[in-house]
Amino acid sequence: MSGQTIEGEQMPLVRIDVNEGRTPEQLGELSKRIHDAILAEYGIPERDYFHIITEHPVGQIVAQDAGLGFERSSGVVMIQIFTQVGRSREAKQSLFAAIAAQLGEIGVPGEDVFLGYVENTADDWSFGFGRAQYVTGELAVPAR
Numbered sequence: 001m002s003g004q005t006i007e008g009e010q011m012p013l014v015r016i017d018v019n020e021g022r023t024p025e026q027l028g029e030l031s032k033r034i035h036d037a038i039l040a041e042y043g044i045p046e047r048d049y050f051h052i053i054t055e056h057p058v059g060q061i062v063a064q065d066a067g068l069g070f071e072r073s074s075g076v077v078m079i080q081i082f083t084q085v086g087r088s089r090e091a092k093q094s095l096f097a098a099i100a101a102q103l104g105e106i107g108v109p110g111e112d113v114f115l116g117y118v119e120n121t122a123d124d125w126s127f128g129f130g131r132a133q134y135v136t137g138e139l140a141v142p143a144r
Contacts, residue, residue: 011048012038012083019074020055027053029106030077037098038081041091063114076112077103085119092117 014034031051039046063076100113122134122141133139
């Protein structure tokens with residue numbers, strides 16, 4: 001993102017919330033698998049890797065089935081993706097499926113993958129120093 005505008009390069013910030021009990025290696029693998037799915041589906045640069053992993057004591061994450069007829073386990077992975085507006089419904093759906101598939105490969109069942117997707121604009125990001133680098137021109141606004 002060093003001043004270049006690359007089609008589709010809208011870097012996401014990812015928050016991952018889980019119950020306590022996973023090893024540091026397992027937490028790292030969750031993050032890596034989610035990042036791999038984002039790389040594959042959105043074609044962002046590999047170093048656009050911004051994840052926050054938070055562990056919670058059991059009981060602090062409530063994730064019921066919302067009427068879909070299944071139960072989640074204590075191994076639920078709550079994922080929030082914050083990114084710039086502009087991706088199609090199909091692209092988002094493809095990303096959701098890719099994340100579920102990646103996490104399924106490491107033993108997280110589909111019912112334990114919960115995703116929220118939040119869109120914003122280039123004005124809503126600061127990468128440091130109290131400046132909105134897309135606004136100041138220090139970074140090029142990603143192409144849509």
